[in-house]
Amino acid sequence: MDSDGIVDAKAAILAVAERLARIGLLSIEACSASASGWAGRGRGRVRVTHAADGAIDFEENGRFEAEDGRAALAFRNLLRWTVERDRIVLAHRRHGPAAGTRLVELRPQRIGPAEAGLVGIEPHRCGADRYQATLKLAGDGFDMVWRVTGPRKDERLIHRYRLA
Numbered sequence: 001m002d003s004d005g006i007v008d009a010k011a012a013i014l015a016v017a018e019r020l021a022r023i024g025l026l027s028i029e030a031c032s033a034s035a036s037g038w039a040g041r042g043r044g045r046v047r048v049t050h051a052a053d054g055a056i057d058f059e060e061n062g063r064f065e066a067e068d069g070r071a072a073l074a075f076r077n078l079l080r081w082t083v084e085r086d087r088i089v090l091a092h093r094r095h096g097p098a099a100g101t102r103l104v105e106l107r108p109q110r111i112g113p114a115e116a117g118l119v120g121i122e123p124h125r126c127g128a129d130r131y132q133a134t135l136k137l138a139g140d141g142f143d144m145v146w147r148v149t150g151p152r153k154d155e156r157l158i159h160r161y162r163l164a
Contacts, residue, residue, distance in 0.1 A: 009086050012108035016118060016135065017083040019142055020056045023048055024164020028064060034154040040066040042075060046161065055082045057093070088118060090133070104133045129153050 028042035044062015051057055060077040078093040080100060087107045091100040106118035120133035129150030136143045141162035148155040 009108040012118060013083060013086065013088060015137055016088060016142060017056075019137070019140075019161075019163070020081050020083070021048060021050070022163050023058065023141060023161045025141075025162040026060055026062060027160045027162075028062075029158040029160075030064075031156045032154065034152060038066075038155055039068075040064055044075065045164075051080070053082075055080050057081075087121075088135075103131070106133065106135055 023046050026042075026044045026046050028044075030039050030041070032039045042062050042064035044060050047059040047061075049057045049059070058077075058079040058081065060075070060079070062075055063072045064075050065072045080091045080093055082089040082091070087105050089102065090104050090106065091102045093100045095101075103124045104120040105122065107121055109117065109119040117137065118135040124131040124133070127150070129148060132147045132149075134145045134147075136145070138160070139162070141160065144159040144161065146155075146157040146159070148157065
C-alpha cells in the first residue's frame with residue numbers, strides 16, 4: 001500500500017500467488033443468521049497441483065461438523081486459481097475440468113484502515129443468492145471470507161488456508 005492508502009496491485013497479487021502454491025491445510029468456520037442454520041466448523045487438507053496453463057488447482061478434502069449436532073459430513077472441493085497481472089480469478093471445478101464455474105474475480109483493494117487484500121469485483125450469483133468474497137493475507141497463508149445473502153440466506157463462511 002502506498003502513502004495514500006492505495007494497494008500496490010502487483011505486490012498484493014505476488015504475495016497471494018506465492019502462498020497459493022504452498023497451501024496444505026484448510027479450516028472452515030460457517031456462521032448463519034438465517035433459517036438455513038448452516039453453522040459449524042470443518043478441517044481438511046489441500047493438495048496443490050500446477051496446471052499446464054499456469055493455474056493452481058486445489059483439491060480440498062475434510063470433515064465438517066455442524067453446530068446442531070448432525071453427523072459430521074465429509075467434504076471435497078476442487079478449485080482453480082488463475083493468477084493474472086492485476087487480478088486472481090477463482091473457479092470451482094466440482095463437475096470436472098471442462099465444466100468449471102467462475103466464482104469470483106479478485107482485485108487488490110484496501111479492506112480496512114490499515115489492511116490490504118483482494119476483493120471480489122462482482123458478487124457470484126447462484127439463483128437468488130449473492131456470494132461476495134474478500135481475501136486477506138494472514139500469517140502463513142490467507143483467509144477467504146464469503147458473505148452469502150439471499151431470500152433465505154444470511155451467512156458468513158471463512159476458509160482459512162495455511163501452509164502445510
